[in-house]
Amino acid sequence: MTLVSALYAGIEAGGTKFNCVVGTDPFTILARERFATTTPSETLGRVKDFFLSQASEHGEFAGIGIGCFGPLDLNPGSNTYGYITATPKPHWSQTDIAGFFSSALDVPVSFDTDVNCAALGEYHCGAARGRPNFVYVTVGTGIGAGVFVDGKPLNGIAHTEFGHILVPRDPGDTFKGHCPFHTDCLSALACGPAIEARWGCKGHELPENHEAWDLQAHYLAIMCVNITLSYSPEIIILGGGVMDQAHLFPKIRRRFVELMNGYMIPDINPSDYIVPTGLQGASGEVGAMVMAVGG
Ligand code: ADP
Ligand code: ZN
Numbered sequence: 539m540t541l542v543s544a545l546y547a548g549i550e551a552g553g554t555k556f557n558c559v560v561g562t563d564p565f566t567i568l569a570r571e572r573f574a575t576t577t578p579s580e581t582l583g584r585v586k587d588f589f590l591s592q593a594s595e596h597g598e599f600a601g602i603g604i605g606c607f608g609p610l611d612l613n614p615g616s617n618t619y620g621y622i623t624a625t626p627k628p629h630w631s632q633t634d635i636a637g638f639f640s641s642a643l644d645v646p647v648s649f650d651t652d653v654n655c656a657a658l659g660e661y662h663c664g665a666a667r668g669r670p671n672f673v674y675v676t677v678g679t680g681i682g683a684g685v686f687v688d689g690k691p692l693n694g695i696a697h698t699e700f701g702h703i704l705v706p707r708d709p710g711d712t713f714k715g716h717c718p719f720h721t722d723c724l725s726a727l728a729c730g731p732a733i734e735a736r737w738g739c740k741g742h743e744l745p746e747n748h749e750a751w752d753l754q755a756h757y758l759a760i761m762c763v764n765i766t767l768s769y770s771p772e773i774i775i776l777g778g779g780v781m782d783q784a785h786l787f788p789k790i791r792r793r794f795v796e797l798m799n800g801y802m803i804p805d806i807n808p809s810d811y812i813v814p815t816g817l818q819g820a821s822g823e824v825g826a827m828v829m830a831v832g833g
Contacts, residue, residue, distance in 0.1 A: 544600040547589050547643065548826030551575075551606040551635065552652060553627050553679065556585055557823060560592045564662065564827035568596060578633045586642045593643070602639050603648045603829025605655020605822050610635075612650065612693050620649050626718065648829035652676075652822060654691040656815075657684030659825030660775055664816030669772040673765050674815075675700070677758065678778035681725045685769055701725040705760050708753060728757040730780050746785050754780070755789035762790065762812055763797045770803075777815040787814065 543562065550557040555574055561567040569592055573584045593599055609625060611618045620636025636649040650658075657666070657674035666672040670689035676682050681701030685692040692698060702723040713736045715726030726732060733741045737750050744750050762774055776787070791808035815821055 545593070545596050545598065546827055546830035547592075547599050547602040547639075547645075548823060548830050549585065549602070549604045549606075549639075550652060550655065550822035550826055551604060553607045556581055558585055558588055559823050559827060560589070560596070561827055563831060564659075564824045567823075567827075568592070570823070575627075575630075577629045582633075582635075582638050582642075586639075589643055599643050599645045601646050601648065601830040602643060603655070603826040603831075604635060604639065605650055605652040605658075605826050605829070606635050608651050608697065609699075610649070610651055610697065612697055613695070620647070648832065650691060650693075650829065651682070651684070651697045653682035654684040654693070654697065655825035655829060656777065656821035657686055657691065657775075657825065658828050659817055659821035659823070660777075660815055661686060661689060662824060662828045664821055664824070665775045665813050666773055667816070671769070671771050672773045672775065673700075673769060673771045674775045674777065674821075675761070675765075676778035677728065677776060677780040678730050681729050681761075681778075683765070685771075687769075700761075700765070701729070703761070703764060705757060705764075708756060711753065724757065724761055728754055728761075730778075733780065741780055741783065746783075751783065751786060751789060754783075755786055755793050758786070758790045759793035759797055762794045766794075766798070766803070773810070774812050775815055776812065777821065781814060784814070787812065 548559045555572050558571050559567050560569045571588050573581055575581055609623045611621045611623050622630050622633045625631050636647045640647045653676055660666045660674050672686050674684045683700035685698050704722055705724050707722050715721040716732035716735050717723050717726035720726050791812050
């Protein structure tokens with residue numbers, strides 16, 4: 539057994555996999571492991587066993603940070619605080635995530651959405667460093683945004699669901715949409731599976747000069763306009779699988795400037811304002827460890 543001064547656990551809990559890390563701070567990771575998201579009893583059981591074996595090797599945990607797919611109950615006064623609520627992910631609705639790890643490891647749990655968690659990582663040591671008012675968006679299986687005000691996520695009655703804002707549909711766009719709730723929300727029109735359903739192949743298979751990307755940039759530029767007008771952030775960070783298409787950034791910035799049409803913030807340089815993540819795939823892991831250490 540190698541005892542360390544204080545041991546922390548982090549989980550990036552996604553609909554596909556749970557990424558688990560153990561370390562003494564966000565930059566000193568002693569172990570990491572991934573577990574497929576199957577059923578709650580199976581996945582949570584495996585994660586628990588992993589952490590308990592790490593504790594027997596390194597000593598007791600002082601805290602755990604969890605960034606989780608949602609929707610979540612984040613109201614501390616609620617009986618179901620720390621639960622995944624009504625999720626379309628089979629088996630996972632009404633699952634008590636925070637309570638499970640609080641009892642399993644007997645530690646304080648810091649719990650938030652996967653998006654807010656990744657945003658926190660970006661704030662701590664990524665593209666939002668030194669900019670406490672920012673918005674981080676992931677464009678992947680869904681679209682989600684973490685809105686940070688004074689360095690803290692904006693969680694009011696619930697976490698924000700910016701991916702479901704209603705957007706004006708492009709007049710030539712007859713795609714039926716890919717959201718079970720809305721035909722014309724941002725996710726319906728522009729998430730990764732929407733690209734696949736609209737064009738008949740996965741996003742990464744489409745060539746850079748395909749018309750798909752102009753339409754994609756148009757919808758994401760509308761999103762950036764609405765974020766800018768709603769929150770006036772210092773920076774907008776775009777992450778998630780779809781944003782691996784780096785050529786989207788200049789297209790989005792150009793369309794953003796056109797749609798703003800000279801209104802507001804004349805001095806911003808779009809290249810410094812709409813940016814990729816600073817931590818690439820590690821934002822969630824770093825964010826979960828920051829949450830764990832910060833309690
Ligand atoms: P998740 O949303 O599960 O966290 P991702 O952020 O990787 O995972 O998002 C997955 C979605 O992004 C899928 O719809 C996938 O087709 C799309 N995607 C992943 N990589 C790329 C890429 N390089 N180009 C375009 N789309 C991509
Ligand atoms: Zn929707």
